[in-house]
Amino acid sequence: MRVKDKVVFITGGSTGLGLATAKLYHREGAKVAILGRRADVLAAAAADIGDGVLDVPGDATDPAQVKAAVDKIVARFGRIDIVVHSAGANPERKNIEGVTLEGFRTTYELNTTSAFVVVQESLKAMGQGGAIVLIGSVAGMKGSPNRLAYATAKAGMIGMTRQLALTLGPKGIRVNLVAPGLIRTPLTANLIDSMSNAEMDRMLSDHPLGCLGDPDDVAYACLYLGSDESKWVSGISLPVAGGRVTH
Template identity: 45%
Template sequence: MAKLSGKVAVITGATSGLALATAKLFVAEGAHVVITGRRQEQLDAAVAAIGHEVTGVVGDVGEVAHVVRLADVVAAELGRVDVLVASAGAWTWNERIGDVTEESFDAVFGVNVRGTFFTVQKLLPLLSDGASIVLIGSGAAEKGDPGTTIYAASKAALRSFARTWTTDLKERGIRVNVLSPAAIDTPAFANLPPGFRDQIASLVPLGRLGAEREIATAALFLASVDSSFVSGIDLPVDGGIGQV
C-alpha cells in the first residue's frame, strides 16, 4: 500500500527544488497535496508538473494574511491536514555580520522563522490527531560558515520549534521533526561562483552531492507511519558533510 494513501499534505514553497520533488513523491505515495508559492506563473507550472491530486494556493508565508487564506482554502476544500511540510524559505548569500541590513534580516527571519511559526499556528486547528509536521531546516544551522550569520540562525530557530512543539502537541500525538539538507544538487548552484559546486562535492564524505529525491524520500519517512515513534529530532541528510 502507498505510504500516504488518502492523506492530505500541505507543502509550502513547493514550486521548485526540494519541495517540488517532495510534492511529486507524496502524490505518488497516495496523498493529495496542497502547495504554495509566491508567484502565480511558477505555481501553475508546478501544479502542471505534479499533474493530479494537487491544489495550488498562491501566497507568501511571510504575510500572515496569506497563511490565513491558505488555511481557509484547505478547510473549505479538504477539511483537514495530515502532513505539514514547512519548506518555504529565504536566504542571503555571503552576508557577513557587518553587511547585514535591517531589510535583509527581516526578509530572512520574516519567512524562515515568523513565516514557519504562523504557518503551523494557523493550520494547527486543521491538523489531524497524530499528524506529522516536518520543518525544513539546513545543515548551515550546525556550522559556523562565514557569510551565513542570518540564514543559519533562522534555521537554528526551527530546531528549537521542533523541541517545544513536540511537548506542546503531545496530547494530540502530533509529531514535529526537522529535516536538514546540505550539499544537495539544486538549481541554486547555477547562481553561485564557478567551481563552487565541485568544491562542495569534494568535501562530502560520500563523494558527491545529494539529489533532490533523496530529500523527498527522507521527508516521506518523517511524514509516514514509518517514523511513528520519531519526534523532536533534527534529521541531517547531507552525505556526512556536517557529521564528520
C-alpha cells in the same frame, strides 16, 4: 502507498525541494496542496505533479494569506494531516561584518517566521494527530561561511522543532526537521554555477560522501517523517547532507 489519502500541505511547493517532495507524496497516494508566491509558476507545478493537486497562491510569511490557503484546503479536502514547510530563502550571503539589519530581519522572516506562521495556522485544521516536517539546513547545525543570517535563522528552526515536538506531542502531532546539505535547486544554482573547480572541490571535500545531494534525497526524508513509519519519531533534526555534520 505509504501516505494514501493523507492530506499534505506543502509550502514552497512550486520549485526545488518542495516540488520534489510534492511529487513524491502524490506518487505515494497523498492528496496534495501546494503554496507559493508566484501563481503562474505554482499552477504549472501543480499540473506537472499530477491530477487533483490544489495550488494555492500565497506568502508563507503572511498569516492572512496562509489562513486563506488553509481554508481552501479544508474546503477541498476536509482537513490537513501533514505539513511540509519548504518555503525559505537566503538573500544575505555575508558574514557579520557585512550583514545589514534589514537583511538579517528579512532572512529570519523568510525562514523562521514563515515556519511559525504556517504551523500556527495549519494546526487549526489538523485536530488530533498528524505530522509536521520543517525543512531547515545543515548550516543551522554546523554553521557556514558567508551565511550568518541564514545559519542563524535555520538554527532557530531547530529550536522551534524541539519546542513544538514537546508541546504538540500530547495532541498526537509529531514535529521533525530535515537539514539538507548542498543540493542543486533554484535557490542554490547561481552559487554552484559560480564556483571554480577548486571551490567546488573544497565544497565536496566537506561532504564525506564526496558528492552533492539531489532534491529526491530530501523528499524521501520528508516522506518518512510524514508517514506512519516514523510514528514514534518526534523532535529530531535529520541531516541529509552527505555526512557533512560528521566533518
